[in-house]
Amino acid sequence: QTVVTQEPSLTVSPGGTVTLTCASSTGAVTSGYYPNWFQQKPGQAPKALIYSTSNKHSWTPARFSGSLLGGKAALTLSGVQPEDEADYYCLLYYGDALVFGGGTKLTVL
């Protein structure tokens, strides 16, 4: 069974920078996994942030960026705002299946 692993929780100060990662139990994450990143706030549906590793949607704030880092997919927030406090999920493609990471709870403190 394929497992996608994210940091369970991270804390960042307002204005700071934080990187969330997404690792695959099958090995290094590449662009062929089409990494997607989503933000979810309490009581709300997930909101798409990043697709195909590093592409932003029209509504994605410029402070969010996606990349591949050390064999993992990564989401970096630069100049974190209080409203960025949320759960973040990655999604990877495995041919005949898609797998979400367990999510990272980001606290802005």
Next chain:
Amino acid sequence: EVQLVESGGGLVKPGGSLRLSCAASGFTFSDYSMNWVRQAPGKGLEWVSSITSSSNYIYYADSVKGRFTISRDNAQNSLYLEMNSLRAEDTAVYYCARDRGYCSSISCYGIDFDYWGQGSLVTVSS
């Protein structure tokens, strides 16, 4: 404006059945693959099933294979999830999500779950 509205959720007994619907508007539904994603109370997201634009390719998570059936009606701009032999562990909010990617016989490309509905709660309990 793209809108996805799920319906059909509710309380069902273990072993029972339920059919979820997702009504789409604001885009050409027949051009897009669609997906169901669920979230158990207090837990993370779990991909459930995908269907391509013409229903040529359909995929299921192992956890629902053989029990759930995804389908779509492009004339009605609707996506469906038929759920049978329901278990307590199927209790979750079920979201439909649009995918801008596409699939060939070899692989899928450009996965992008760009728009999501607000979800429909399914509770399996006696």
